[in-house]
Amino acid sequence: xxxxxxxxxxxxxxxxxxxxxxxxxxxxxxxxxxxxxxxxxxxxxxxxxxxxxxxxxxxxxxxxxxxxxxxxxxxxxxxxxxxxxxxxxxxxxxxxxxxxxxxxxxxxxxxxxxxxxxxxxxxxxxxxxxxxxxxxxxxxxxxxxxxxxxxxxxxxxxxxxxxxxxxxxxxxxxxxxxxxxxxxxxxxxxxxxxxxxxxxxxxxxxxxxxxxxxxxxxxxxxxxxxxxxxxxxxxxxxxxxxxxxxxxxxxxxxxxxxxxxxxxxxxxxxxxxxxxxxxxxxxxxxxxxxxx
Amino acid sequence: xxxxxxxxxxxxxxxxxxxxxxxxxxxxxxxxxxxxxxxxxxxxxxxxxxxxxxxxxxxxxxxxxxxxxxxxxxxxxxxxxxxxxxxxxxxxxxxxxxxxxxxxxxxxxxxxxxxxxxxxxxxxxxxxxxxxxxxxxxxxxxxxxxxxxxxxxxxxxxxxxxxxxxxxxxxxxxxxxxxxxxxxxxxxxxxxxxxxxxxxxxxxxxxxxxxxxxxxxxxxxxxxxxxxxxxxxxxxxxxxxxxxxxxxxxxxxxxxxxxxxxxxxxxxxxxxxxxxxxxxxxxxxxxxxxxxxxxxxxxxxxxxxxxxxxxxxxxxxxxxxxxxxxxxxxxxxxxxxxxxxxxxxxxxxxxxxxxxxxxxxxxxxxxxxxxxxxxxxxxxxxxxxxxxxxxxxxxxxxxxxxxxxxxxxxxxxxxxxxxxxxxxxxxxxxxx
Amino acid sequence: xxxxxxxxxxxxxxxxxxxxxxxxxxxxxxxxxxxxxxxxxxxxxxxxxxxxxxxxxxxxxxxxxxxxxxxxxxxxxxxxxxxxxxxxxxxxxxxxxxxxxxxxxxxxxxxxxxxxxxxxxxxxxxxxxxxxxxxxxxxxxxxxxxxxxxxxxxxxxxxxxxxxxxxxxxxxxxxxxxxxxxxxxxxxxxxxxxxxxxxxxxxxxxxxxxxxxxxxxxxxxxxxxxxxxxxxxxxxxxxxxxxxxxxxxxxxxxxxxxxxxxxxxxxxxxxxxxx
Numbered sequence: 001x002x003x004x005x006x007x008x009x010x011x012x013x014x015x016x017x018x019x020x021x022x023x024x025x026x027x028x029x030x031x032x033x034x035x036x037x038x039x040x041x042x043x044x045x046x047x048x049x050x051x052x053x054x055x056x057x058x059x060x061x062x063x064x065x066x067x068x069x070x071x072x073x074x075x076x077x078x079x080x081x082x083x084x085x086x087x088x089x090x091x092x093x094x095x096x097x098x099x100x101x102x103x104x105x106x107x108x109x110x111x112x113x114x115x116x117x118x119x120x121x122x123x124x125x126x127x128x129x130x131x132x133x134x135x136x137x138x139x140x141x142x143x144x145x146x147x148x149x150x151x152x153x154x155x156x157x158x159x160x161x162x163x164x165x166x167x168x169x170x171x172x173x174x175x176x177x178x179x180x181x182x183x184x185x186x187x188x189x190x191x192x193x194x195x196x197x198x199x200x201x202x203x204x205x206x207x208x209x210x211x212x213x214x215x216x217x218x219x220x221x222x223x224x225x226x227x228x229x230x231x232x233x234x235x236x237x238x239x240x241x242x243x244x245x246x247x248x249x250x251x252x253x254x255x256x257x258x259x260x261x262x263x264x265x266x267x268x269x270x271x272x273x274x275x276x277x278x279x280x281x282x283x284x285x286x287x288x289x290x291x292x
Numbered sequence: 293x294x295x296x297x298x299x300x301x302x303x304x305x306x307x308x309x310x311x312x313x314x315x316x317x318x319x320x321x322x323x324x325x326x327x328x329x330x331x332x333x334x335x336x337x338x339x340x341x342x343x344x345x346x347x348x349x350x351x352x353x354x355x356x357x358x359x360x361x362x363x364x365x366x367x368x369x370x371x372x373x374x375x376x377x378x379x380x381x382x383x384x385x386x387x388x389x390x391x392x393x394x395x396x397x398x399x400x401x402x403x404x405x406x407x408x409x410x411x412x413x414x415x416x417x418x419x420x421x422x423x424x425x426x427x428x429x430x431x432x433x434x435x436x437x438x439x440x441x442x443x444x445x446x447x448x449x450x451x452x453x454x455x456x457x458x459x460x461x462x463x464x465x466x467x468x469x470x471x472x473x474x475x476x477x478x479x480x481x482x483x484x485x486x487x488x489x490x491x492x493x494x495x496x497x498x499x500x501x502x503x504x505x506x507x508x509x510x511x512x513x514x515x516x517x518x519x520x521x522x523x524x525x526x527x528x529x530x531x532x533x534x535x536x537x538x539x540x541x542x543x544x545x546x547x548x549x550x551x552x553x554x555x556x557x558x559x560x561x562x563x564x565x566x567x568x569x570x571x572x573x574x575x576x577x578x579x580x581x582x583x584x585x586x587x588x589x590x591x592x593x594x595x596x597x598x599x600x601x602x603x604x605x606x607x608x609x610x611x612x613x614x615x616x617x618x619x620x621x622x623x624x625x626x627x628x629x630x631x632x633x634x635x636x637x638x639x640x641x642x643x644x645x646x647x648x649x650x651x652x653x654x655x656x657x658x659x660x661x662x663x664x665x666x667x668x669x670x671x672x673x674x675x676x677x678x679x680x681x682x683x684x685x686x687x688x689x690x691x692x693x694x695x696x697x698x699x700x701x702x703x704x705x706x707x708x709x710x711x712x713x714x715x716x717x718x719x720x721x722x723x724x
Numbered sequence: 725x726x727x728x729x730x731x732x733x734x735x736x737x738x739x740x741x742x743x744x745x746x747x748x749x750x751x752x753x754x755x756x757x758x759x760x761x762x763x764x765x766x767x768x769x770x771x772x773x774x775x776x777x778x779x780x781x782x783x784x785x786x787x788x789x790x791x792x793x794x795x796x797x798x799x800x801x802x803x804x805x806x807x808x809x810x811x812x813x814x815x816x817x818x819x820x821x822x823x824x825x826x827x828x829x830x831x832x833x834x835x836x837x838x839x840x841x842x843x844x845x846x847x848x849x850x851x852x853x854x855x856x857x858x859x860x861x862x863x864x865x866x867x868x869x870x871x872x873x874x875x876x877x878x879x880x881x882x883x884x885x886x887x888x889x890x891x892x893x894x895x896x897x898x899x900x901x902x903x904x905x906x907x908x909x910x911x912x913x914x915x916x917x918x919x920x921x922x923x924x925x926x927x928x929x930x931x932x933x934x935x936x937x938x939x940x941x942x943x944x945x946x947x948x949x950x951x952x953x954x955x956x957x958x959x960x961x962x963x964x965x966x967x968x969x970x971x972x973x974x975x976x977x978x979x980x981x982x983x984x985x986x987x988x989x990x991x992x993x994x995x996x997x998x999x
Contacts, residue, residue, distance in 0.1 A: 008823035010900045015829065018814045018870050025867060026836035029847030033839070041721065085743075088736045095737075101982060102744050105751050108925055108978045110950065113971035116964065117750045117757070125483045125549060128749075128770070140483060145548040147695055160747070165922070169877075172918040176884050176911075206880035214837070214873060221840045231370075232552065235494035235687045236680065240695055242688070248840045256374040257680040259398045261846065268843045275838035280831075338952045368951040371935045378846050378936050382853035559763065578762040 034272075037265035050266035060267065062242045063250040066151060067271075070246060071219040071278075073155045074162065079211055081159070082166025083204075089167075090174055100171065104164040111161075115228030118157050119144065144229060147243040154244050158225050162218075166211055173207030174200070209286045213279055220275050223248040247271045330619045331361040334606075336390035337372040341573055345639045353626050360619045380404045385609045387620045389437075393429040393605050394679030396436055397718070405607040407434040412621045421628075423647050425601045428673035437607030440627050441642030443568045444601045444667035445496055445504075447589070448575065451582035453486075453563045462564075462586030466505075466534070469564065469589050473544035476563035487545035489538065490553025490562040497553075498686040499600035500566050503672045505531040507598040508591040518675045519719055521712045524705075532704045536693055540700075547694050568602070569664040572641045587663045601671030603645060637661070643668060677718035685710040758969035765964050779969035788941060789970065792949040797977075799861060799945060800927045803868045807923045808916060810870040815878025816908050820890060830879070837872040845936050852937060863937045864945065868927060874919050881915040882908060921982060928978060946974050 040047050054060050089099050106114070121128045122143040130140040143153040181203065185195050226249050231237030236253045238245030245253075247267060255264030334350075336342060343366050350362045365386070367375045373395070379385040380402070391399055399405045408418070418435050419427065426439060447469075449462050457476045463469035473488025491497055502513050509531035512522050523532075539545055550556035553565045558578045566588070575583060588599055606627060608620050626632065633644035637655065643665055644650070655665045676682055689707040692698040757765055758779050760772045783789050818830050848867060849858070857863035885908055893903045909916065931947040938944055950970045953963040 004822070007821055007900075011817045011821035011823045011826075014813055014817040014904075018810050018833075018875075019829065021810075021870050022833055022836055022872075025848075025869075026839070026844075026872075027832070029844050029851065030836070030839045032847045033843050085740075088740060092733055092736055092740075097983070099740055099744075101979065103747060104982065105975075105979075106747055108929075108982070109751060109754065109975050110929060110947065110971035111931075112947075112950065113754050113968050114750055116967070117753045119551065120753070121750065123551065125485060142548075145695075160750075164747075168918055168921070172881070172915045175914045176881055178884075178886075203884070206883050210877055210880040214876065217837050223840065223842065232494060236684050239687065240691045248842055251840070252842050255842070256377065258678060259373070259377065259402055261377070265843065268840060271840070272838050276835060279834065279838065365939045366952075367939075368935060368948070370951070371932070374845065375936055378849035379853075381846050382850040382858075384849075384853040384858060580763040 030272075033265050034269050036262050037269050039262040041260050041262050050263045053263065054266050054270070059242050059245065059250060063238070063245045063247045063267075064270075064274075066243075066245055067220055067222065067247045067274075069151060070155060070158070070222045071216055073152070074158045074219050074222075075212065075215040077155075077159045078162040078166050078215065079208075081163040082211070083170050085163065085167040086170035086174060089171065100168070103167055106161045107164040107168075111224050111228055114161075115157070115225060119229060122153055144244075145240060147241050150230065150240060150243045154226055154229050157229060158219075158222065161225070162215070166215070169207060169211055170204070173204050176207075177203045205286075209283070212286060213282050216278055216282065217275055220271065220278070221248050222246045223252065227252070328359045329361055330359065330615045331363060332388065332616055332619045332623060333363045333365060333386035334388045334390070334623070335376070335386040336364070336366050336604075337369045338366040339369070339640075341640045345636060348639075349627065349632060349635075353623060356626070357619075357622060360622065362623060376404065377402070380609070383611070385611075387609055387612045387616050388623065389607050389609055390604055391437065391607065392679065393437070393439070393603050393673060394676035396429055396431050396605070396607075397677050399607070400431055400436055401721075403610055405436045406610045406612065407436055408438065408608070409617070409621065412625075413438075421647065422645050423650050423668065425668070425671050425673050426603070426645060428601075428675055429603075429605060437605035438624060438628055439603040439605045439645040440633060441636050441640065442601055442603040442645045442668065442671075443570050443642050444599045444664045444671045445499065445566055445568055445588055446663040446667055447564055447586040448557060448567055448571070449564045449584055449586060450557070450560065450562070451584050453560070453581075457563075462584065463589050465593055465595070466589050466591060470538060470542050470544060473538075473563055474542060477544050479543075484546050484549050486561050486563075487549050487556060488563045489544045490549070490556050490565040491539050491545050491547055492553035492565060492567070493547060493690045494683065494687050495552070495554060496566050496568060496600070498683055499602075499674065501532065501535050501686075503600040503674055504588060504598040505535055507672075508596050509534070514675065518677075519715055521708055521715065524708050528708075529701060529704050533700050536690070536700050540693060547691075569641055569643060569661065572660060585660050585663045587666055597667075597670045599667035599669075599671040601668060601673045603642075603673070677715055681714050682711060685714065754968050755972050758965055758972050760965055762963070762965055765968075776965070779965040780973075782966060783969055783973070787949065788944070789949065789973070791942060792944050792946045793973075795861075795943065796928055796946040796974075799864050800924045802861075803865050803927050804920055804923045806869045807871055807874050808920055811874030811919065812878045812882075812909060812912070812916065813904065814870070814875045815880075816882045816904050818875070819879045819882035820885070820887070820908070833872045833875050835872075837876070841867075841932060845933060848933070849936060858937055859939045859943055861943075864934050864943075867933060868923070868930075871923070874923060877915065877919055878912065881912045885911045924981065925978065928974070946970070950974070 037050055038046050038048070040049070085099075085103055089096055089103075092099070120126075124130060124140060124142045124145060127143075129143070134140060141149055144150050177200065181199050182195060185199050190198065223246065226244050226246055227237045230239050230244050236257055238249045238253065248271070251264045251267045251271070254260050254267065334346070336346065343364070346364050350364055353362060354360065376385065376389065376391075376399075385404065389399070389404065396405070413421075413435075415430075415433075415435060418438065422439070423442065425442060429435070429437065429439075447462060453476050454461070454472075457472070459472050459475060463472050469489060476486065476488040477484070478486040492500075506513055506523060506528055509527045511525055511528040511531060514520065515522050522528075539547070545553070545562070550559055550561050553562060554567060554571065554574075556562035557565045557567075558575070560579070560581050572585075588597070590597055606624055608617065608624070612620055628646070630644070630646050630649055633646055633649060636642060637644060641661075643655070643661070644652070649655070650665075650668065652665075655661050658665075685707060689703050689710065692706075693700060693703050753770065756770065756772060759775050759777065761774070761776045761778070764773060764776070814833070818826060844867070852858045852863050852866075857866065889911070890903055890907060893907045898906070929947055930945070931951065934945045934948050935951065938948060950967055953966045953970070
């Protein structure tokens with residue numbers, strides 16, 4: 001048995017249980033759900049009408065567009081804020097733990113409660129944000145209640161919640177960089193600026209890849225914040241006039257308010273294909289091999 | 293290397309063991325074949341007063357029927373339909389389901405409900421026992437579920453605010469309501485700070501148009517077989533225009549003011565709202581001012597009275613049979629008895645569904661329940677084919693008026709077409 | 725040089741404090757809202773006019789809050805332990821071994837992240853019903869025992885471990901599993917803590933699946949319990965002061981856990997030298 005094949009055997013043994021788990025718990029149910037997209041609602045039999053209806057549905061295209069907007073708006077912002085915070089907190093000597101804790105708070109709080117607080121802050125007539133804008137001499141805005149500002153308002157809440165998460169991962173990534181690299185660079189007489197661009201940034205690449213890929217996947221599946229910020233008993237989430245609807249919200253409304261599970265499955269199939277494409281492209285672009 | 297195999301194997305078996313062990317905690321509908329006890333499961337959504345009342349009723353029922361055990365389970369309102377869908381797909385549903393009457397068509401279409409067995413209660417027996425409004429929940433000529441209690445609409449008004457504005461009492465006509473509301477509407481620097489009448493399109497507002505204004509203006513919402521939307525008349529447009537003008541022209545309220553009409557009223561920032569009898573409990577708990585209830589206004593003094601009624605119903609799940617079915621029938625019978633219904637009124641605040649209690653003087657003369665009980669006489673329960681989508685169409689279309697200043701007549705036509713399309717889609721999927 | 729670093733530090737502190745204001749206001753609002761009566765809650769003021777503790781007395785006297793708390797902790801701890809072990813094992817294997825099908829396996833695992841949970845609810849439920857897992861701890865936990873997210877995270881961090889380190893251990897005659905346990909894992913301690921926190925959090929706030937799989941009061945987890953008070957029959961009836969109170973109480977242990985973990989992160993890093 002060669003060394004190579006012995007290593008491979010070890011790898012397969014390590015992977016056996018997790019792979020079985022993934023196949024049984026994730027892959028099989030997904031296939032089941034995908035098959036459902038070819039059923040008639042409330043019956044069986046192969047049909048393509050779910051897909052036909054979907055591609056002719058105005059709301060579907062709207063949800064697709066919004067979903068992409070959420071990705072483009074929220075992911076870069078939360079990464080930039082996250083890396084900024086991580087570097088700043090890395091620089092200071094005092095209050096490190098305190099800062100980390102506070103900036104991580106939004107991520108750990110119950111979504112339902114905090115979304116309602118944001119709703120109150122966004123309230124056009126009594127909200128604190130308009131009060132602040134008024135104090136600065138800016139006219140009152142309608143935020144969640146106007147078709148033009150609602151998507152942006154939801155995005156702000158998403159960024160507010162997710163930045164602390166990005167920060168935490170960046171901090172872990174910074175700390176995972178072996179100290180000897182910095183020391184070596186310092187001995188070579190590199191300036192802090194050079195150290196950052198030549199050592200820190202390239203070595204943060206795996207972290208960045210991870211955060212970008214998961215961030216985009218997460219943003220493509222935006223649901224909870226929209227549900228809590230725009231849904232109310234009686235009206236479906238994603239309003240006003242579908243201006244904030246994402247694909248998952250659309251799926252949810254179709255599947256569980258309108259009892260059209262096959263149609264909801266069809267939307268998810270499209271979403272899955274979209275996520276898969278985006279992720280593959282990202283991994284191709286981002287995964288530079290790096291040498292030690 | 294060998295250790296690796298061992299550890300992984302141990303990990304795997306621990307995973308599986310936990311699965312096996314905890315699997316014993318499942319809620320299966322074990323029919324007590326060993327003894328004579330039959331266990332049935334009842335599902336409803338979590339509405340605190342209903343949950344408490346149901347648990348009390350189950351105690352009573354079990355005393356009367358020692359060989360039946362009823363298990364009550366409740367779930368958050370927003371996920372209730374999802375839970376039902378998941379459980380019914382897995383053949384693990386309850387024996388009795390509580391649902392909004394407007395969901396019956398979909399529940400039946402999805403195969404969640406079975407018709408009320410005629411051996412238990414025939415159609416004519418049901419028709420005689422309940423107030424006429426319950427007929428609106430018939431589906432394909434059959435009853436699939438029966439209510440305990442019903443609700444209607446009325447005006448909630450803030451007495452303190454009325455006094456401050458110098459208004460003597462609640463309005464009798466819609467024109468009066470608008471002029472009263474104008475006296476109570478306050479704008480500061482172009483921002484609404486107090487509204488006279490809260491529009492509530494997503495809550496009860498759309499019923500207000502569809503079953504009250506439309507009918508008072510001489511229109512009718514649907515054809516006799518419920519397949520056609522019949523608003524598209526000059527009278528229908530007038531009624532719709534009148535409703536929209538309240539907020540676009542007279543500006544007596546705003547859709548989104550203070551997170552919706554109900555919230556604004558509770559916060560003491562709205563003079564009047566239209567809401568159902570089910571809101572009484574909340575008002576009692578959270579309103580810190582004097583409030584009253586008045587009947588829904590009419591178009592002209594002494595004119596035609598109209599109202600919208602709705603109710604939650606209990607149905608037997610598809611596939612329930614044998615001893616379970618008999619026990620379920622018994623339990624539903626117990627829930628629908630007049631004794632239960634009277635008790636229900638006192639604890640939950642919903643009105644009795646039995647015809648024999650409709651003229652109960654003690655209810656009619658109650659200052660709070662009276663107007664609702666009165667309203668029941670003229671109440672229609674809309675026959676929804678897909679309550680959620682129909683409501684959503686209203687919300688979306690009126691938003692075009694509120695947010696984008698779309699012309700009312702154009703929106704009215706679009707809305708009519710949308711509602712018609714929902715019905716067409718539903719009935720076409722019925723036929724194949 | 726010295727003074728310049730000091731100036732930089734002061735500027736950074738100021739920036740961070742400004743950010744804290746933005747971050748903390750909604751959070752404080754939530755806590756303060758739990759100390760208001762319902763009518764006052766709707767009046768949009770930041771500070772309560774009258775401090776009202778009735779929400780908390782209600783939570784502890786009228787609900788099974790502590791029971792839900794316990795359930796959430798049990799689920800969180802077990803799932804986190806399982807996730808940490810398996811995710812790091814798989815991540816390590818994918819990062820540090822060369823074998824046929826590695827790329828395909830990685831993509832397969834990643835692809836499971838791309839399907840929204842909302843869609844899997846029905847198949848999972850059908851499966852759980854068939855295996856009698858409904859309304860049990862195992863039923864709540866099984867989907868999270870190994871998550872692609874964790875595998876991906878650990879793989880990214882394991883990539884940073886120098887191969888020489890592992891080869892040196894192999895030359896010393898360590899078994900492969902021991903190398904993973906004793907050599908690789910200490911190298912990624914801080915990311916393990918991060919993953920631990922994130923997994924625990926994810927479970928702590930998980931809502932949709934627990935709601936569907938649980939049928940009885942006593943089995944509920946915190947978010948499911950909290951949601952019972954945000955139920956309304958077509959509007960009205962939202963008991964916001966209770967919701968805010970419960971959410972406030974739910975955050976406290978997380979803050980504690982985080983602080984405890986943080987110590988370990990710092991220590992773990994201090995001890996991780998390359999020997």
